[in-house]
Amino acid sequence: MIRALTLATLALLATPALAEGGGHVPQLVMLGPVPLDFVLFACVLLGIALFHHHTFRVAVTGLAAIVLYKALVTGTPYGAGFGGVAGAFAHEWVTLANLFCLLMGFALLSKHFEDSHVPEVIPRFLPGDWKGGFVLLVLVFVLSSFLDNIAAALIGGTVASAVYRGRVHIGYLAGIVAASNAGGAGSVVGDTTTTMMWIDGVNPLEVVDAYIASAVALAVFGVVAARQQQAHAPIVREVREDVRIDGARVGIVAFILVTAITANVVANIWYPWAIDHFPVIGATVVAALLVTAPVRRPDWALLPASLKGTIFLLCLVSCAALMPVEKLPPASWHTTLGLGFVSAVFDNIPLTSLALHQGGYDWGMLAYAVGFGGSMVWFGSSAGVALSNLFPEARSVGQWLRHGWHVAVAYVIGFLVLLMVLGWVPGPKRVKGEPVPLPKLLQPLR
Secondary structure, eight states: OHHHHHHHHHHHHOOSSOOSSOOOOOOOOEETTEEHHHHHHHHHHHHHHHOTTSHHHHHHHHHHHHHHHIIIIIOBTTBSHHHHHHHHHHHHHHHHHHHHHHHHHHHHHHHHHHHTTHHHHGGGGSOSHHHHHHHHHHHHHHHHTTSOHHHHHHHHHHHHHHHTTTOOOHHHHHHHHHHHHHHHTTOTTTOHHHHHHHHTTOOHHHHTTHHHHHHHHHHHHHHHHHHHHHHHSOOOOOOOTTOOOOHHHHHHHHHHHHHHHHHHHHHHHHOHHHHHHSOHHHHHHHHHHHHHTTTSOOOGGGHHHHHHHHHHHHHHHHHHHTSOOOOOOOOSHHHHHHHHHHTTTSOHHHHHHHHHHHOOBOHHHHHHHHHHGGGGSTTSSHHHHHHHHHOGGGOOHHHHHHHOHHHHHHHHHHHHHHHHHHOOOOBOOOOTTSOOOOOGGGGGGO
16 A cells, blocks of 8 residues: 555656756656656665565665666666766765765764763663653754754664663664654754755745744654653663763764864855765765874774665665656645655655755745655665664564654644644745745744
8 A cells, every 4th residue: 555655656746758958858668657767666665675684685786777777768867878877876976975975974973972981871861761762852853953864863873772772662763763854854954955945045944944843743753752662671771880981082073073064054155066066064074084083093894884784875865866756746735745755765855956946835844844754764864774774673664664653643743733833835936145035933023
């Protein structure tokens, strides 16, 4: 049933014609109303769902099959044959490079954080019973508002592993991913999609509207996930007396995070062109790790295992980027709600790009939908894939949906609350530098 709904939604969003702007028009092969491209992508997702012990092979094989199909049959908007496929990858190289650097870099960063012994001390400051797990999710939410959601999820997972002695429930893992995505949905420096909106001219205060929905969603899934975890493995608040915090490692973690945040903000304000042409954030994290290596040597032995998980994610993102989604239905709250579900299995970056090109969306509502929607499936967001590197048991779609059902429920409830509180107030596509209208949250002050 879920696969049928996913295919139907993807078919609704697809069109055989290339969007305005000219270029090569892919010669799509249709199976009824669905392009064969989506059938191939659905097979990849289905293979990952059924063979979660062989997800890497499925993803690599699936990408190879889709590349061959695009090169030999349909072509891409950038040309026919392998040259067209190469053009599509060239268009996505910044996103792919950023993801590669962040996933590899934050694996080392989270190890620095773990070895600092801070996670072993944190239980002192968390409440007992299920409230401790809920407070931890709130902390992940707050971290993600100014930090990349990958880092927030990895930090949350590292702390959870410490306070629950490695016995972390899959429902709680889903909660960590959801908290990291919800926290970034209302901040232009907290998620790639909101950063894209900022660059395109959307007022950052309009995106803040998403926090209404995110806060409601956190209250829903956070309580359920925390109670699941407490029943599975109670929080351990005892801290050994001999635990000594490694101040140097704490300083390294802080330096890397502050450097990444600063680079992100500076590039967006003064050099927005750099975001589109260079992996600013990822390169900054790698540079900061190398600069601090003489102080505390990173655990380079983690890189081979992290590389496998990173390649897996890049294969999925690449498959999604090759899909022929060149036009969305007319902007409405119904469409926006649907995009959240599509984001669970489809890269939200091209979806956001299409929405910005089309215009007419309520940007706060869209930010929540595409930012939080990917939490419903473990590979639906980069935060979920990154966390699965720490907890391989999470790589089961069936188990994620079974135990993380509260994320989908929270998504719908949060969306409806935002719709009832502020309504659907679309913002037209604007040119950078033009004056922006007063955000909805400030309109009552007029």
